Amino acid sequence: MTLRVIPGGRDAGPASGLLVHGAAEIVTMAGGLRRGASQADPAVNGSADAGSPDGDPVVAAWEGRIVGVGPRAEVEAQLEADGLPLARFARLDARGGTVTPGLIDPHTHLLFGGSRAGELILRQQGAGYLDILEAGGGILSTVAATRAASDEDLAAHGRRWLDEMLDHGVTTVEAKSGYGLDLPTELRQLEIAHELGVEGPIDVVPTWLGAHAVPPEFRSRPDGTEAYVRHVIEEQLPGVAAQGRARFADVFCEQGVFSAEQSRRVLEAARPLGLEPRLHADELAPSGGAELAAELGAASADHLASPSEAGIQALAAAATGDHPVVATLLPTTTWFLMHDHHAPARTLIERGIPVALGSDFNPGTSPTASLPLVMTVACLSLRMSPSEVLAAVTINAAHALRLGDEVGSIEPGKLADLVVWRVPDHREIPYWPAANLVRTVIKRGVVVLDRP
Ligand code: NIG
Numbered sequence: 001m002t003l004r005v006i007p008g009g010r011d012a013g014p015a016s017g018l019l020v021h022g023a024a025e026i027v028t029m030a031g032g033l034r035r036g037a038s039q040a041d042p043a044v045n046g047s048a049d050a051g052s053p054d055g056d057p058v059v060a061a062w063e064g065r066i067v068g069v070g071p072r073a074e075v076e077a078q079l080e081a082d083g084l085p086l087a088r089f090a091r092l093d094a095r096g097g098t099v100t101p102g103l104i105d106p107h108t109h110l111l112f113g114g115s116r117a118g119e120l121i122l123r124q125q126g127a128g129y130l131d132i133l134e135a136g137g138g139i140l141s142t143v144a145a146t147r148a149a150s151d152e153d154l155a156a157h158g159r160r161w162l163d164e165m166l167d168h169g170v171t172t173v174e175a176k177s178g179y180g181l182d183l184p185t186e187l188r189q190l191e192i193a194h195e196l197g198v199e200g201p202i203d204v205v206p207t208w209l210g211a212h213a214v215p216p217e218f219r220s221r222p223d224g225t226e227a228y229v230r231h232v233i234e235e236q237l238p239g240v241a242a243q244g245r246a247r248f249a250d251v252f253c254e255q256g257v258f259s260a261e262q263s264r265r266v267l268e269a270a271r272p273l274g275l276e277p278r279l280h281a282d283e284l285a286p287s288g289g290a291e292l293a294a295e296l297g298a299a300s301a302d303h304l305a306s307p308s309e310a311g312i313q314a315l316a317a318a319a320t321g322d323h324p325v326v327a328t329l330l331p332t333t334t335w336f337l338m339h340d341h342h343a344p345a346r347t348l349i350e351r352g353i354p355v356a357l358g359s360d361f362n363p364g365t366s367p368t369a370s371l372p373l374v375m376t377v378a379c380l381s382l383r384m385s386p387s388e389v390l391a392a393v394t395i396n397a398a399h400a401l402r403l404g405d406e407v408g409s410i411e412p413g414k415l416a417d418l419v420v421w422r423v424p425d426h427r428e429i430p431y432w433p434a435a436n437l438v439r440t441v442i443k444r445g446v447v448v449l450d451r452p
């Protein structure tokens with residue numbers, strides 16, 4: 001199979017337009033954040049009319065943004081009326097495939113050094129994730145390898161995995177720091193994440209995760225965790241804010257790592273400096289993370305494999321407001337850790353809490369960059385429907401990054417980030433595990449990947 005990657009992102013914007021036609025269905029995800037019953041509404045456009053050339057659903061992009069979607073005759077007439085001559089639109093035939101918004105991965109640990117493949121065997125022998133961390137492995141071994149890696153190595157690694165993500169239909173990615181745990185390395189991770197986004201074509205949203213673990217130089221001290229929390233707030237945060245690359249602050253709020261009270265202090269210090277809160281919440285045990293995310297109005301509460309009933313209640317109460325906390329579930333992590341306890345996705349959806357999905361791409365607990373695989377695991381382990389998982393990696397993931405006005409759906413005004421899939425129905429996307437069904441990826445109106 002030939003893979004042709006056409007370089008270029010935001011600087012290579014098209015002079016004119018692109019018209020995608022010939023799709024069996026265009027899944028627009030129009031209509032905003034999904035919660036409750038609407039999580040299952042993909043807002044499919046055109047399938048009812050397909051078969052007649054006039055009813056053929058199309059999507060039109062002009063200078064990187066969507067300018068029309070709907071039945072061909074209607075969209076073409078509207079383009080002409082808007083002074084956008086059809087002759088200036090390149091045509092892309094979706095050849096009976098499905099068109100969706102570009103996928104959005106709202107939780108990754110993109111940049112790291114080293115490999116932790118040996119941990120799989122330790123875990124098979126019964127070692128727990130936090131036991132390995134306590135023994136100096138886990139996150140700490142990645143911290144040592146990341147501190148030792150050059151900027152060039154980290155950037156090359158980032159490019160390699162962003163390519164993998166693009167290959168699987170991803171057009172926007174969040175990338176956390178958190179493998180430096182000292183100011184210079186945290187800044188390097190954030191800077192490289194930012195630069196990779198500028199390089200394109202994938203947009204990268206950097207998140208500062210200084211409070212990911214307590215680094216070795218603080219662990220030897222009796223007050224190590226508390227001293228590190230003070231260091232994070234007093235030393236790292238001002239430097240990160242001055243650098244201006246991070247959009248969010250995140251904390252690993254978990255029993256045995258950082259308490260809800262320590263997490264609150266970090267996130268409350270970060271917010272006035274322009275870093276919006278998001279959290280690793282209740283991954284392994286109920287730790288007050290969901291409650292804290294709701295109280296702070298965080299953009300998202302992530303993992304949630306073990307939230308308390310009070311935490312679910314708090315997220316449900318927050319879900320009725322204008323800026324609900326998005327529950328970002330990471331099912332390949334529980335799968336890869338061989339845990340039999342999963343995030344209560346059905347309960348969260350029934351309680352009206354918007355659900356997103358992320359890869360949690362990282363070297364220890366989820367070494368996959370494939371959101372389609374995450375979608376499959378979410379269907380099987382979390383009992384989410386194929387339509388629900390697609391909303392979770394598009395419009396709801398956009399809201400989890402506070403980008404709901406820019407990306408995540410195919411609606412006029414939004415970025416023309418699209419994927420053409422080699423299946424005629426979006427419900428087939430998660431149905432074929434590990435098959436790559438992506439045919440074409442379009443970022444800001446430009447074809448950036450195409451399998452002829
Ligand atoms: O989200 N749980 C904390 N952080 C990551 C794992 C990072 C690592 O193990 O390197 C997570 O799973």
Ligand code: FE
Pocket residue numbers: 107109280360362
């Ligand atoms: Fe994570």
